[in-house]
């Protein structure tokens with residue numbers, strides 16, 4: 001390597017996606033050619049057919065721009081769909097695009113229950129037709145120190161939650177990803193606790209900037225981005241934005257969240273983007289913007305990812321060093 005970097009940052013975090021991807025392809029081709037089938041063997045086998053089987057590609061008619069959109073330049077579709085975190089399909093940034101073709105997103109049912117007057121379930125087709133589709137452009141930043149601007153298609157999570165009539169006991173909202181190791185081969189390894197789980201406080205969940213995304217770039221979500229339905233919370237680090245959701249539950253107590261349970265000192269429940277609180281192993285003051293290249297200057301990270309005016313009041317009076 002020409003570039004010196006701290007030893008504890010995996011190369012996947014700092015290499016520009018295009019170069020990184022090419023390197024992975026070369027490594028995979030070499031491995032396949034040599035007949036190597038080690039740990040990731042079954043994942044490698046699937047990669048060839050995966051790309052054409054993703055749910056993405058179907059146009060969503062006339063999504064309207066949301067007034068909450070940023071006017072920053074969106075990250076390219078190629079980067080948005082090939083530089084992902086989705087451990088159900090592998091732990092490398094290129095794994096989800098290569099392996100997520102095994103996920104079946106039709107039929108798909110979302111169960112909503114817990115502290116509410118009308119618990120029930122809703123099929124994905126009803127969800128897609130029943131909610132106003134507004135195109136929203138959000139800056140989404142990940143704790144691993146990169147940033148993207150994604151033109152999500154989605155609707156406010158609160159619009160859905162209200163229909164199930166949460167009671168006064170509903171203080172939090174818990175989310176769960178599908179659990180099915182046949183469709184999500186990464187779940188055969190215990191890199192995380194499965195299913196992936198996340199949670200929000202009720203007021204965070206009802207905030208208009210918290211959306212359920214069903215598409216991006218005007219098309220249905222590709223599997224690797226969390227088809228058919230994923231959360232987007234733009235003022236929080238990426239891991240809060242849980243993908244491929246099958247269950248939402250209203251709870252009285254703070255629900256368990258996957259990364260928080262794994263490493264509670266590194267990943268807080270709130271996970272609000274905060275340049276003043278470093279991750280124990282790296283600074284969170286600056287980040288790279290995907291698409292600008294490795295040599296571009298890093299950007300200053302803003303409190304709440306630049307959405308402080310809209311969301312800071314949710315946390316007034318809270319010690320954000322303690323509740324990170």
Ligand SMILES: Nc1nc2c(c(=O)[nH]1)N[C@H]1C(S)=C(S)[C@@H](COP(=O)(O)O)O[C@H]1N2
Nearest residue numbers: 084085086087142177196238239241242243
């Ligand atoms: N079910 C599930 N959801 C997930 C993850 C995951 O591994 N599994 N990774 C999270 C992390 S760490 C990030 S940074 C974002 C990445 O979203 P993107 O690939 O669409 O950019 O998804 C989040 N949602």
Ligand SMILES: [Mo]
Nearest residue numbers: 142143238239
């Ligand atoms: Mo992340």
